[in-house]
Structure formats: structure tokens, C-alpha cells
Amino acid sequence: MEEKNFDYLRELIEKGDFSLLRHELSEMNEVDIAEFLGELDHDVMLRVFRILPKDISAEVFSYLESEDQGDIISRITDTEINKLVDDLFLDDVVDLVEEVPANLVTRILKNASPETRRLINTYLNYPEESAGSIMTNEMVELHDRLTVGQAIEQIRRTGVDKETIYTCYCIDNSRHLKGTIDLADLVFHDNDALLRDIMDDDKQLIFVKTTDDQEEVAEVVKHYDLLAVPVVDTENRLVGIVTIDDILDIIEEETEEDFEKMAALLPSEDEYLKTPVHILVKNRIGWLLVLMISATLTGSIIQNFEDMLAVITGLTAAIPIITGTGGNAGNQSSTLAIRALALGEIELKDWFKVLFKEIRVAAICGVILGAANFLRMVVLHNPGGMQVYIIVSLAMFCAVLMAKMIGCMLPLLAKLVKIDPAVIAGPVISTMVDSLSLLVYFALAKAFLLR
């Protein structure tokens, strides 16, 4: 997407023409306004935020970075906070409370209505990353004994404040979720029809529980192509909804976590440039240390064969080529296995199918790589002669075969013992493959060259 050009707006600020600025802003998309605000100095930002038309200022606020949100909250009056919290969707208030420093949290809670305060506290008590912690309570609930006419009237009266009105949720006297009805269906039906007769009340009504993990919620929404999914409590009472825009954020967050885990990083939710150096170090050093220490195994294998390596020229130079190729081959297989698991394309019970497939792929790749390596050594007149070339090529074949088998099985094994497969990715597998392929390499060399 192209960068937006806000120069004209900045000129208006410099000229001090805030009334024209207000007019220009009122014609802009709220996301763009937030982007523009984010680029301003804090003093100016606050001034511009305050002149925003009342009906859009809360939405603009919800699109600001949490840092800027905190800054605004810390500078506006109690009355303004009260108004803002009232206008924001509840899930955005909860996000805000989770992000800002403690003293601001106190101010926000103090200035929220008792009902909002109670709800915020309830939401904060749901486990992190659960449906309860990400839902909003701004949905249209309709009693299932209403008629279409009454329902539309109720939506007209109360719907403007709801996060989505496109799917309405039908409940009974005890707030149990009985069915859903699309706004479109309401519009198309006779005014006299009863909701309970026309609502979707499939046996398999789709909903999630407050305690469900957000990843599961995302799965459900994706699987059923929903715009929002209802959330019920332990007694099956409707307590909220999760909308698709939040689902997009969750999917992005979970994907990032996988990328980071697969690169031997502790997952972090912060933007790269905003993360302080000591946090970056903390997220990286653990795995680096573990992997370095475990590479000691590879080192000691080499150490054991150092005499042989010193005697036979050409053997040592091939070490990084064999281990590197093995590592890359294993990395390919583990990435495919981890992603196929994450997307539900394979399951634990498919382990043999996966293994058999990888063995065939590995055998073909191994033969090609071994042959190419042989040619490479011949063409480059590598030291060591024909016998060394053959040993190295054979070792490469074995390395690829082992790497692909380990690469595809380890993620499945991780899943079996309930470790996140993404953690068992590249670096861990490389370290294992390095040791094993060197053992095979040296064993071959010892058997055939030291006779």
C-alpha cells in the first residue's frame, strides 16, 4: 500500500487553520486520521485529537498505537476520559487497560461507569489469549419471541452502538443462545414473522466458550467463514462476540509467534523498532546458549576423529558441506511438517504417510546431491582423490536421508508430547543432524580409508 501524504494537513497545522483542518479530517477515513496523528509530536497530536468531530474521535483513538493512547489518556481531563471510555467498544477499552501503565489504569477505571468498570474487571479475569479476554459485549441480542418488526425497531433504537449488527443473536429468558439471524434475513422477512421461526437454529449452532484459546476461536471463524462468532459462558449464556477484524489480528500474531519460534527466538508481541535492546537480547540469548552447548556434541565427535582428519587430506574440508546440506534438507522437511500440522493438513495418525513420503523424497534428493557433489569434487580437483570423493558423496546421501526423516518426525513427536512443534524447528534439528551425519561420515571414512 502506498504511503499516505499528509503534507497538506501539516501545512494547515503550521498555519494554525484548525477549523479547515477539522473539516478535512472529518472527510477522512478514521484509520488514516490515526496514522496522521501517530506521526505528530505529542503536544500537537493532543491538540488535533481534541478538535476531531465527536462521532469519530473514539474510533480514531482505537486505531492509535498504545503508546500514543497512553499519552493522550495521561493528558486529558477526567471528563474527557469518561466520555472516551463510554464511546469506545468494550474490547478496545480492555486492550487499552492491558497496555497502559498502572497509574493510567487507575484513572481509566475511576472515570468509567460502574457497569463498564465491572465488565472490564470481568474481562481482565479471563485467561490470557482466551475467547473471554478478546471478546466484546457490543452485540445485538434479540429475544427469540420478538417479531421481525419488533426486532428491527430494537436494532434501530440500540444498534448504532454495536460492533456489528449484521449477525444478531437470539436468546431466551435466561440469556441462553438459541440461534442467530442475519440482518439481511430480517430485512427480507415479513414484519410479523417470529424470530424463533426464522432464526438459524441448527443443531450445531456455532459458538465458542469464554475459556477457549484464541487460536481455536480463529480456527472456527476461518473454518465457517463467519464475520463474528458468539461467546457463551459455562452455563451456555451469551456473554459476547469476537469479530473478524480481531480474528485477523490473532492470526497475524500467532503466525509471527511461529516464525519467531522456528528461528529460535522467544516470541514477542512488540514491534521490532520499539523493542529495547535488552529485551531483544533476552529473547535471543537463551536458545543461542542452549544450541551452542549442544553443538559441543558435534565438536566432540570431530575431536574423537581429529587424528584421522589430520592424516587424510580432504576430509575436513567436506565437513561444512555435508552438515550444511543435511541441515538445509532437514529444515525443509521440518518447516513443511510444522506448517502442515499448524494448518491441520496432517495429524499425528498420518505419521507413517509423512515418513514414507519424506524417505522417497530424501532418497531422490540424496542421490542427486551426492552425484552433484561427486562431480563438484572431480571438477575442482579436490584433494584426497577418488576414494575421498566417494566417501563424501555417500555421507552426503546419508545426511540428507537422516535429516529429512528427523525433520519430518520430530515436529510430530513434539506434538505427541504436547510441545509446540514450531519450537523443534531448524536449529534443534540442525544440531541433531550435524552430529549424526558426522558420525556416519567418519565411520565410512574409517572403514574404507584407514584400512
Add this chain to the structure above:
Amino acid sequence: MEEKNFDYLRELIEKGDFSLLRHELSEMNEVDIAEFLGELDHDVMLRVFRILPKDISAEVFSYLESEDQGDIISRITDTEINKLVDDLFLDDVVDLVEEVPANLVTRILKNASPETRRLINTYLNYPEESAGSIMTNEMVELHDRLTVGQAIEQIRRTGVDKETIYTCYCIDNSRHLKGTIDLADLVFHDNDALLRDIMDDDKQLIFVKTTDDQEEVAEVVKHYDLLAVPVVDTENRLVGIVTIDDILDIIEEETEEDFEKMAALLPSEDEYLKTPVHILVKNRIGWLLVLMISATLTGSIIQNFEDMLAVITGLTAAIPIITGTGGNAGNQSSTLAIRALALGEIELKDWFKVLFKEIRVAAICGVILGAANFLRMVVLHNPGGMQVYIIVSLAMFCAVLMAKMIGCMLPLLAKLVKIDPAVIAGPVISTMVDSLSLLVYFALAKAFLLR
């Protein structure tokens, strides 16, 4: 998400009670029905598909795997195909035509209405992965001179066949996109209001062009929290919309591509278990060969120093530990840089900020790793003595420093010269880091140990 249990439905099939089965299916969600059909043998699947209530069979069909779709198309009559193509959303028909074998394409086109056939051909002509190739033409278009009452009447009459009616698109006589209006706003406004007076017609009306890349389309929808985005042709005429369910698929597809590229794989759209072995080999062998050949550089560096390695005990064993740690450190930095670029968190102009941050992180990690390595060698009584320990630890510090600098800069450089940063990931960087860190290692060893 739990697996659905379809045993009861299977029993009904075995008993031959298809009328009860039909009733049960009519109460189920279309996505679940498709999942159930996908598990049946092809003969049974066709039989069950045929008894589906007419109003849901096209939707169920759209959720089937393309393989199963092809199978059904190949077995049903021309009349049935005609009906099915008519009932499907146009983007689903286009997907179908792109997936099934050529002889089935002919049958589908033959049995489509002339108008549909023309549209399919137009869509197929848009560049692959462009907005034009993924859009659908089933949107609600309203002339901007209509009143709210007339608009609602028109939606009632024609809306049921539309992919979404929640956002309606206002056009003028020449089909130019003039604004959008939410169904919710229609419902809340007086019947006499004119659309042109109440529609959203921001200066920055949000739309994409038919030729825009699908990744860009996804960015727009995500950025502006939209449920659908309008697509216009080169003359700004409204030709289609892309809905958020397709956006979710695109995001998933693009993420998978990044995972695959970063693991030195050619991207593939097929599910793992369904991809034949020779395709898997094809997607993997290219990069493996390139990386193996380029590892020759590392090999020849070792070869040049083989005499020194043979003389000084303890040097060779440290090779994989230094290169491995360097590779892991570089991999961390490159993954963060690639993802931050993909998510728009950093841009080319931030290169110095990124580099400076990585240098500080690398310095700290390098000192910790170097010290840990020194301890490790002392504790394990590694051969070579104090001098070797110091050289190896120093070399490790340098390797981490170089790895993190290269790891963060190479993706930016790739972006600068318009190569996909994801391609310049782990394996490529490891190969570079391996060579450089060995050069430093051996230079240090030569300078201090061979005096």
C-alpha cells in the same frame, strides 16, 4: 477445533435411509456437510450431494476440495452443471475452472450462460494473483440517485444472490464508483433520503484496481478493517468486490509462501499429503544444490588451512560450534528483519536504526556466548589449552557480530534490489556467515598460534 463425528450420518447411509439423511443434512452447517462429503467414497458422495436441498447444494459444493469438485462435475449431467454454475458465486466458478482438468473446463463453459461464460473468460485474463482474478461480481450496486426506500426495495429484489449485502456500492450512470453505504445505514435512514446525500463519499474512497496484487488487496482490507473492498477497472468503473473470507485465504497463502521461501523451498499451494513425491523433490532440490555448491567456498577455506588444523589440536573440533552459533544468530536477525518488512514495521529508510540495534544486541549476545564458550572449553578440558580457548571464544564473538549484521542487512538489501526478502533467509545467510566466520577464526589462529 474438535473433529466432527459423522458416524450417525454414515449409519443412515448404510441403512439406506436417505430421506432422514436429507433432513439431518438440511439442519447442518454447509461447511460441515462439505467436510462430511469429503470423507465419503466418490460414488456415495455423488449420491448424497444429489439429495441435498437445492438452496444449499451450491454453497456446499463451493466448500469441497477441488479434487472432489472435479469428480462431481465429471459425473453429473449437463443440466445439473448448468444449474450448479448458475447457483455458485462467480469467484467460486472461476476457482473451479482454474483447478479442474481441461475436459471438465470445456463442459463447464459449455453449460454456463453466455453472460457467465463471458465473465469467466474476462476473469481468467486478469494477471494471476491480481485483484481482478480473485474478485466476484456479486455485489449490490445502487445508483446514487435512488432514495433509501428504492434502494431497500432493490436489495430485497436482487440482494439474496449477492455475496455480501452489508456494504452496498453507489455508482453513477457510467458505473463510476461514487461512494459506499452500509446496509445498517440504509435501515436507519428515512425512506425518502437520497443515497448521494447519505453515502460515504470520502475524498479517499477506499478501493483497489483490477491489476493490484492480491497481497496489496489484503493489506487494504486489513488496514481499514473492511468486510469487503470494491474493485475498479482502469476507467474507475466498479467491476467487482473482494470479500474478507477470500482475504483470509490470501493471507494464509502468502504466509505459507514466506515460510516455504525462508526454508529454501519453492512455494507450493498444494496440501502436503496431496503433493506427489516428484513435485516435492522439484520444490526442494534447486535450493539444496545451490546451497551445496556455494558451501564449496566454506570447504575451500578449510582446505587452505588444513595444514594448520592438522598441526594445532583442538581447532577443528570448534568449527561446527562457531559456524553453528553464527548461523543461529544470523537466522534470528534475518527472520525478525524479514517479518518486520513484511508487516511494514520497518522500511528501507530505517536501515541504520536496524543495523545499530542489531550491532548492540550482537555485541551483548557475542560477549555472553564467547564467555560461555570459554567456560565450556575449560570445564570440558578441551584439547588445545588456554590459547585455543581464547581464539575460539574471540572467533565466536566475531561470528555472532557478523552474523547479526549480515542477517539484518541482507533482507533490506534484497528489498532494495526488488528480490523477495524471504528468499534471502536462513540458508543463504548461513552460507555467507560460515565462510566469513571461518576466515576470521583461522586468521586469528594463524596470527596468534602459529607465531
